[in-house]
Amino acid sequence: MASTWRYILAGLGLAALLVGIVAAIYLTLPQSAPGPDLSRSKKTANGLFVASFEPERGVVRQGELQSWLLTLKTAAGAPVEGAAITVSGGMPRHDHGLPTSPQATDYLGQGRYRIDGVKFTMSGWWQLHFGISAAAGSDTVVFNIVL
């Protein structure tokens, strides 16, 4: 009889310990759901170019019109000059496009193009799609931005 009680007690103790450990792990784990690819530099869809996309002033601010820099290099690393660039995008989970119409406004040399008029009006997952046409051919690239 006494040993049965001991088993029950041990069982309860272990269960309590287990619950405590699970709770501690649950509370300390970062909330890391697998999200979209957030890299700011990548190969274009057909591998013609390597594109990098960065905010011109370094930080992304919600609700502000900002300019970004799109830097284009060939697969061999040479800067891409004279590219025609189209910009579109939106929020895939909200079924809506961008709140502004960003454009490539200036060529800054060394394959760098200013994309002005970028605005993210809400937090969440945004996508910017670029169509790029240059001497090497035409290609596309998509950048994901999560605010």
Place this chain on the structure above:
Amino acid sequence: MRRIASIASLLALAAFALLGGCGKPQFGDAEKKTIASLALNTLPSLKVDTTNQYADVPAAAALGSTLFFDAGMSRDGTVSCSTCHKIDRQFQDDLPQAVGVGHTNRRTMPLAGVARNPWFFWDGRRDSLWAQALTPLENPLEQAGNRAAFAHYIKKRFGERYERIFGPLPDLSSAPANATPLGSDAEKAAWNAMPTGRQDDVNRVFANIGKAIAAFERSIEPQQTRFDRFAIDLATGAKPEGNAAFSPEEVLGLKLFIGKANCVTCHNGPRFTDNSFHNTGVPPVDGLPPDRGRVDAVAQVGADPFNCLGKFRDGDESACRELRFMVKDGPQITRAYKTPSLRGAADRPPYMHAGQFSTLDEVVAHYSKAPPSVEGVSEVHPLHLSERERAALVAFLKTLSE
């Protein structure tokens, strides 16, 4: 007995462990961050308006204030800006659609924080506060005046005050008493008969009227509310005292607002607006003219001679990026209207761009149900909120008015 006591203590231990896993604090870190971003203390100071060099000139604001309340600034001397933008009513009029000289098709917007908007009116058909102020002056349903008559009126009534701010008034002796490119056939004919230089003279006085009114309106800013006091206490870890403490219902409403109900998606930042345009399936009003919202406003703001790219702007063109990069077409701007600020909203029914809903309960019920739009595509999806959840959202919204 001892065994029972040990079992009891072990059960208590298990209960504590469970509480460790499930007993959440009132708000998580992400929620706290969102709540802090909505508090009024995060509102940046008002930016300089380079398109209006008089925006922060006190004498211009004083003249603007006089003009704002002056019923002489209308065709028949009965309507001023303040007829609809009532000073003791958050600068709005409590009506479903504004009534000036005639009955309009849109709800009067309140003015707190208006100088921070990139776009004006429900559909953004003007791109600066001073260009906005000019529009009702000539709208036949609002103040119903015309720019030549306004120029003469300014010279007669406020000539000295005007000249101290804006410099010498032009010679208006040969300008017709009534003329505008937007008015009646007679007014249009009179306008078209004017030489370009004389038109420019009148337009310049007219633009300066808008710049003075805008200078006055810049002083109208949102006030701290119960929500702001609660948010500051939450951010600093202080215990909310007095009415800064939220009831469990208000806490639930706030959690829904920034969570499941997705309100904060568009009603974000310290003004509770993303300053953008959305189709949320708000129904049209029977008997009013067709209203397609933003999609029809794009051409109007583009054609406005007082827009940022026009010759009446002060400063350089770098201030015009909102206009330059605006979305000009596409299904997303059909029946899209500006996200209104929610500060003070509980005290100013009815709601939406034509006063479609008479209570906040109806507004929340609309978003919970999310009916499709009559034209274009609604961005909102059904939330299936319970009656308790809908009431909690309304309770939270009231904290933005207290």
